[in-house]
Amino acid sequence: MMYGTKAIQLVKEIANGEKGQLTPFSSDVFSEVIAECSQHFADLRSLIRKMQEAGLDVETTKNEDHYGQLIHHLSLVRNKRCLMAYMYNRAEILRNLVWKVGSEIPEEIQEKLSHSEKEYFKKHSEALKSYMSRVVLELAVDMVPPKDPYIKVRVLDDMGEVELPSDNTANFARHSMHFLKRTDAEKYISLGKMEELTG
Amino acid sequence: MKQRLYGAPSFRGREKVMEVLKCGRAYHYQEENQANSIYLDHESVQEKEGCIVRKVGSFLKMASYYDIDDILVEEQRVPVVFQQAVNGVDIDPSAETHCVEPGSKVELPYWLAHELHLRKVAKMKVPACFNQRTKLELGADGASVDLRSRCLYFYEFGCKIAPLVGDRDMGSFLLSAFRTRYQKILAKAHNAAFTAHSKLLSYLTKEETNLFEAAQSSMAAFKKWRIGGPRFERASVLGRKRKEAN
Numbered sequence: 554m555m556y557g558t559k560a561i562q563l564v565k566e567i568a569n570g571e572k573g574q575l576t577p578f579s580s581d582v583f584s585e586v587i588a589e590c591s592q593h594f595a596d597l598r599s600l601i602r603k604m605q606e607a608g609l610d611v612e613t614t615k616n617e618d619h620y621g622q623l624i625h626h627l628s629l630v631r632n633k634r635c636l637m638a639y640m641y642n643r644a645e646i647l648r649n650l651v652w653k654v655g656s657e658i659p660e661e662i663q664e665k666l667s668h669s670e671k672e673y674f675k676k677h678s679e680a681l682k683s684y685m686s687r688v689v690l691e692l693a694v695d696m697v698p699p700k701d702p703y704i705k706v707r708v709l710d711d712m713g714e715v716e717l718p719s720d721n722t723a724n725f726a727r728h729s730m731h732f733l734k735r736t737d738a739e740k741y742i743s744l745g746k747m748e749e750l751t752g
Numbered sequence: 753m754k755q756r757l758y759g760a761p762s763f764r765g766r767e768k769v770m771e772v773l774k775c776g777r778a779y780h781y782q783e784e785n786q787a788n789s790i791y792l793d794h795e796s797v798q799e800k801e802g803c804i805v806r807k808v809g810s811f812l813k814m815a816s817y818y819d820i821d822d823i824l825v826e827e828q829r830v831p832v833v834f835q836q837a838v839n840g841v842d843i844d845p846s847a848e849t850h851c852v853e854p855g856s857k858v859e860l861p862y863w864l865a866h867e868l869h870l871r872k873v874a875k876m877k878v879p880a881c882f883n884q885r886t887k888l889e890l891g892a893d894g895a896s897v898d899l900r901s902r903c904l905y906f907y908e909f910g911c912k913i914a915p916l917v918g919d920r921d922m923g924s925f926l927l928s929a930f931r932t933r934y935q936k937i938l939a940k941a942h943n944a945a946f947t948a949h950s951k952l953l954s955y956l957t958k959e960e961t962n963l964f965e966a967a968q969s970s971m972a973a974f975k976k977w978r979i980g981g982p983r984f985e986r987a988s989v990l991g992r993k994r995k996e997a998n
Contacts, residue, residue: 555843557827557861564823600840617851620873621840624864631863634823641818751980 560635894932941967
């Protein structure tokens with residue numbers, strides 16, 4: 554099997570997924586690629602040892618063992634790039650998610666994350682929160698200034714008594730309609746628990 | 753960014769054209785250089801050539817370390833002929849030992865072939881998707897050639913290959929192919945009904961599909977803006993809403 558085919562599976566997973574959507578973390582393939590990296594490293598070391606035992610200068614001799622080392626090295630670097638790109642592109646989706654839905658990970662996303670990604674999500678949202686409280690500005694709200702500070706919404710999911718950021722409480726029973734402050738409603742709409750009514 | 757596509761050629765499209773141009777130019781520069789230095793000894797010419805090739809190579813490569821498409825471009829297979837013997841690797845499927853003999857022909861992914869080519873361990877050959885037949889077909893009726901089945905990353909791969917395999921027409925060939933196809937894609941994306949797309953889409957490379965989708969989404973955004981609608985929507989990252997059981 555050609556080197557790096559496992560790693561390209563991970564990259565294809567990102568490429569074939571719908572844009573901006575997370576797929577479950579492929580921990581099996583991920584650790585297989587890491588095992589492949591260790592194998593390349595071991596092969597590389599044994600080729601170096603072989604040259605040293607023959608009394609050759611490892612840095613200047615360009616024989617067939619040297620080129621073998623080169624190929625193992627390149628494969629290692631390639632695998633690393635694939636792994637990094639996999640993590641990086643998932644982390645990017647997560648960062649966007651923090652801005653959209655706030656500090657709680659929605660259930661359907663939670664099950665797709667690895668342990669370190671959950672940790673990353675938590676820390677990123679904490680950092681964002683502390684920054685916003687330092688500059689005293691709510692940065693996650695809609696960028697377009699509203700024509701009306703209030704909007705009409707319909708509740709899609711039974712939530713019961715809820716305390717709103719503007720210090721009111723409201724009873725969000727399923728299918729009930731409310732007239733809310735825009736800033737209060739935004740979070741629930743992006744979580745899919747409410748929809749905006751127009752007209 | 754996507755909205756800009758409506759009407760005028762997009763920024764992305766132009767970027768692509770520039771990239772293709774750069775490739776062509778880089779090759780000509782290399783050739784000129786070679787012609788000027790006829791009186792230099794053979795080795796220094798080779799060194800200069802290698803240096804330019806490496807510069808172009810690293811310029812294209814460093815574009816985006818984390819870019820998923822760039823990684824997939826570099827996974828494309830290239831036929832190579834080994835010039836040196838290599839020990840302790842399993843890349844030649846026809847070999848029975850863990851060695852590669854000089855002169856053996858192997859298909860390697862670009863990321864490996866390209867480094868070996870620059871170090872003169874193996875020599876790259878023009879991949880099958882840029883053969884004479886494809887060139888003739890693209891020259892005859894570029895817009896209706898099925899490039900997707902030949903190479904999903906036809907242009908990007910061509911850009912990377914061009915300075916290495918010594919095909920001096922590659923740059924202009926890619927550019928003219930892209931230009932003819934781009935026109936048709938844009939016209940179709942703005943006009944045709946959704947059902948008519950599936951045939952066209954099965955011909956397009958990844959880059960062209962992106963252009964097509966950008967053009968369509970700009971049309972959709974324009975229509976939405978004209979009709980009006982709610983500003984807030986469920987976050988798209990959560991996926992489509994599941995149908996509830998009752």
